[in-house]
Amino acid sequence: MDKYLLEIKDLHTYFTTKRGLIKAANGVSLKVQNGKTLGIVGESGSGKSVTAMSILKLFEHNQKIHSGEIWFDGEKISSLTQNELRKIRGNDISVIFQExxxxxxxxxxxxxxxxxxxxxxxxxxxxxxxxxxxxxxxxxxxxxxxxxxxxxxxxxxxxxxxxxxxxxxxxCRPKLLIADEPTTALDVTIQAQILKLMNELKDELGTSIIFVTHDLGVINEMADDVAVMYSGQVVESANSKVIFSGKAKYSHPYTEGLMNSIPRLSDEKGKKLEVIPGTVPHPLDLPPGCKFAPRCKYATDKCRVEEPELVEVEKDHHIRCFYPESGVRSDGEK
Ligand SMILES: Nc1ncnc2c1ncn2[C@@H]1O[C@H](COP(=O)(O)OP(=O)(O)OP(=O)(O)O)[C@@H](O)[C@H]1O
Ligand SMILES: [Mg+2]
Structure with missing residues (x-):
């Protein structure tokens, strides 16, 4: 059996609006392993839901896949029509929404x-x-x-x-379960029960899961692999242990910022959490170069004009940054 059940390759999903083209997924690449959970995390508006809903083309009328490929279980499902995808939905792939x-x-x-x-x-x-x-x-x-x-x-x-x-x-014992913020509307006790349940079902039935959330704590609990999204792109993907180790050799500055914003039990009392300054760029006004550069404390002139590719920096660890080595980055040196 192939290691990967689902692969998204350079997906571009756009909305046509009166004010212009919104590139909600703007070159998304990710993979989901058989029987494992991929957590997709990122701030609001980063394109998590659009990416997840592109798999079965659960689209609004003004939304469409512009380019890219989605492969599921050996089949290129991005070429299928909505009607053909309807047969897969509820059979091989199931979806759970927030509400x-x-x-x-x-x-x-x-x-x-x-x-x-x-x-x-x-x-x-x-x-x-x-x-x-x-x-x-x-x-x-x-x-x-x-x-x-x-x-x-x-x-x-x-x-x-x-x-x-x-x-x-x-x-229908789906091969893939797509869960988009399935517990956000629930209180914490119920949330914990549902998450535990999903983990048990994954282990019992061997279902792969795509778990979308902006809650890093939940990702830490649920995900075997993590894809961090920013402004319509995956900026880092790796095994969850690598992402949460806090001392990985390579990391994306955005992931680093997200990690520093989680309170830790070991933190001294009163220590101020680091929050990434600024906001996700407006999709109709994307910066040239790296989309994260305007908020990145390590950004150089190169980052502001050239856009980095998603590169495999070590086995199964991808980063979209010109300076992926975490140890050697320091503010304003480059
Ligand atoms: N119906 C729509 N028309 C135009 N643009 C849209 C539409 N729905 C979403 N978008 C845009 O697509 C981008 C990605 O949205 P998406 O819903 O995927 O974000 P998200 O990461 O799931 O955020 P959240 O954490 O808030 O759920 C956003 O910039 C959003 O403005
Ligand atoms: Mg969403």
Whole structure:
């Protein structure tokens, strides 16, 4: 079996707007390993959701893949039509969104919704599908599955709806689960339970997961590999241990900034956290050269005019920076 289940190569996904072309994914490259979780992290507006939704072309009317390729399980799925992708959705690839309420159908009971998926994609009879639904609800940690199966989505709490969404997403034993901020709307206790559940399911079913969030703590807990996004591009990707080690030989200055903004238990009391000054550039007003240069304390004249490529600096570690060696960078020296 190939090591990678999904590969995105130089993806450009654009929005056509009255004010101009918004290059929301502007050369994204990343890979998801079989049976592993890739965490995609980055500030708001960096293109995480656009990248994740490009996989199944879950697009708005003014949105389209301009160029690039997406390969899934040996097939170039970026060439498929929306209709063809619909067959993959809920079969080989499932998606969980931030707002479970809006994704569940309010006029159908939980069992109807999950059963329909099973009957459609797995040729089950109604009775088989109902039995499997009860089993799935149990698997996602619902203690009274028979009762919940009869409920309508508006009768469920946020945490319960998200569990139902996960059960529905897993109904077809997908090879890939795309979860875009699946726990952001939930309180911390429920969030922790759902994350634990997703990890268990990954281990039991061998599902690969793309986990999108701007919460580094969650990434640390969930991800085997990490892709850090900035302004529509991946600026660094590596094994999660490398990213979170805090002493990697190579790192992107943006990742370094993100890491320095996480409070650590070992920090002295009252120590001020380093927050990266400035904001993500407006997509209609991108700087020339490196997109991060205006906020980078190490930026040189070269960075302000030339754009660095995403380069493999060591095995399975990619960085988009002219000065990827963390030890030798120092403010204003270059
Ligand atoms: N419908 C739209 N029309 C035009 N531009 C859009 C649209 N949706 C998103 N964008 C732009 O695409 C870029 C990337 O957005 P995206 O939603 O992928 O960010 P994100 O990293 O998921 O952020 P967040 O953490 O807030 O969810 C942003 O600059 C955003 O303004
Ligand atoms: Mg998003």
């Amino acid at each position: 479970p309420m809006t994704s569940l159908n309010p006029v159908l009971t939980v069992t109807r919704q999950i059963s329909e998926v099973l009957m459609l994609h797995q040729d089950m009879t109604k009775d088989q599908a109902h039995a499997r639904t009860i089993e799935l609800l149990g698997l996602v940690g619902i203690s009274n599955p028979e009762k919940i199966a009869k409920a309508y989505s508006f009768q469920l709490s946020g945490g319960m709806s998200q569990r139902v969404m996960i059960a529905m997403a897993l109904a």
